[in-house]
Amino acid sequence: MTQRIALIGFGAMGRSLARMLAAHGDAVRCVAVLQRPGTPAGGGWPAGAVRVETVAALLAQQPDLVVECAGHAALQQHGAEVLGGGNDLLVAAVGALADAALEQRLRAAAQAGGAQVLVPAGALGALDILSAARLAGLTQVDYLSHKPARAWKGTPAEQLCALDALTAPTVFYEGTAREAALRFPQNANVAAAVALAGAGFEATRVRLMADPAAEGNRHVLHAEGAFGSFDFSVTGRVLPDNPKTSMLAPASLARGILNRGAAIALA
């Protein structure tokens, strides 16, 4: 059966996601895309998808799943209405949940609508182990985001280090997952996903690093506790149209969508 999805946002991640899903034939059909007024549809538009500007118009297309790939402000603006209407919501902007008031609002809307916020592993992965480790006893979680200096342009990193003058990998920020996710909304969503899967927003320790020589986005996770310990890292190529975003981020959204329709699904 074809799964009907609707997208909120159609930037680098939305376009990449649409391309990946199109490669799976009839498994998934994108029926609508919500964009802000004035934003042009852009290339790579999913065949047959309606362009809308409100959640009401998006839901009128009767999607089985809504996928946010637009950023923190979009989740703030539209998340509760989607969930309250009884629609599951797969989110890219996981870091927005570091805002405790938004988290509460989305939890309440999800409960009222009988729907779920679905958090993908995103650019990192390994959240299956981390969330299992939490149940088995977790005492420490450290996450490092190591990205090329250009990926931090246009963010508060510019005030924390001289991005253009770096000659070596430089940690410019250390703090909690909550603060990292809120201060770096385009770059630290993985920190929030790690927090939600593991030790929570306050106990998850985050370091952010800019590297003048790095080619891709490297994410490094260390966790330990009663379960034992594990280390995981991935170096992801970035999307051609957004050097901040790893190719694996839209791929993980695609995986989540295809998994919902699969006869044998990854749990």
Ligand SMILES: NC(=O)C1=CN([C@@H]2O[C@H](COP(=O)(O)OP(=O)(O)OC[C@H]3O[C@@H](n4cnc5c(N)ncnc54)[C@H](OP(=O)(O)O)[C@@H]3O)[C@@H](O)[C@H]2O)C=CC1
């Ligand atoms: N979970 C993860 O691992 C990762 C998550 N992310 C998150 O995903 C987001 C999207 O990434 P990416 O596609 O690369 O970013 P882009 O900047 O390429 O695209 C974002 C798109 O969202 C649109 N948009 C912004 N606000 C709204 C809104 N309120 N309603 C509808 N559309 C809106 C923008 O359109 P406009 O032209 O109108 O501005 C733009 O087209 C990031 O901002 C980040 O928060 C990113 C990387 C990894």
Ligand SMILES: O=C([O-])CC(=O)C(=O)O
């Ligand atoms: O795409 C990535 O490598 C990770 C990212 O930007 C984020 O966590 O927000």
